[in-house]
Each structure stands twice: as structure tokens, then as C-alpha cells.
Amino acid sequence: MITKEATIRNATGFHIRPAQLFTEKANAFKSTITIKVLATNTEVDGKSILGLMTLGLEKGSVITITANGEDEEQALDELVKLVESGFGEA
Numbered sequence: 675m676i677t678k679e680a681t682i683r684n685a686t687g688f689h690i691r692p693a694q695l696f697t698e699k700a701n702a703f704k705s706t707i708t709i710k711v712l713a714t715n716t717e718v719d720g721k722s723i724l725g726l727m728t729l730g731l732e733k734g735s736v737i738t739i740t741a742n743g744e745d746e747e748q749a750l751d752e753l754v755k756l757v758e759s760g761f762g763e764a
Contacts, residue, residue, distance in 0.1 A: 675742040676750050679712075681734065684760035688731035690723075692761040697723045699756055705743025707753065712736045720753070 682688055688696075700707040700720045707720030711729055713736070718725030720739065731737065737757070741750040 675740060676746050677738055677740045678750055678754050679736055679738050680754045680757040681736050682731050683733065683758060684763040685733055686763065687733050687735070688726065688729065690727065692763075693723050693726040695761050696726060696753065696756060697721055699753055700749070703741070703743070703745045703749035705741045705746045705749045707749060708740045710738040710740070712738060 684692065697720070708717055709720045709726065709729070710717040711731065716729060718729060720726070729735075729737075739750060739753050739757070741747075741753070743749070
């Protein structure tokens with residue numbers, strides 16, 4: 675199991691499009707993915723769009739992404755990269 679922190683960078687926060695992109699990427703891996711919000715200590719399944727949407731993440735929110743499984747390193751690297759890129763939004 676490995677963990678990294680990431681910061682939500684896109685101006686509109688973690689709305690439906692970023693949540694969809696995140697779950698699509700997370701579901702491409704066999705590893706279990708969890709997201710934890712540091713400010714509230716809330717944790718959800720990173721492969722659940724509904725779970726992600728309940729977090730209400732805004733720009734500047736810090737999250738911890740955890741991957742556990744056979745492809746955990748690749749999964750974590752790609753998911754952190756996606757979040758840090760602002761989900762491709764300007």
C-alpha cells in the first residue's frame with residue numbers, strides 16, 4: 675500500500691467531469707484506490723463517482739490518494755498526475 679498527497683488545482687474544484695475522469699482512470703487498475711480528505715478525515719472509494727462527488731472538494735483542497743494492489747505504483751502515479759494537472763481544465 676502506498677499513499678501520496680495531491681492538491682485540487684482546477685478553479686471549479688472536483689465537479690462531475692473531474693470525478694468522472696478520476697474514476698475512469700482508477701477503474702483501469704486492479705488496485706484498490708481510496709481518497710481521503712485531510713481537512714475532514716473523510717475517506718471514500720476512488721472508483722466510485724458518487725463517493726467522490728460527496729466530498730465537495732474545492733480548489734486548494736488537499737487529498738490523500740492510496741493505492742493497494744499489484745499495480746499500485748502505476749495507479750498512484752497516474753492518479754496524482756491527473757489531479758495535479760487540474761484535470762486538463764484551464
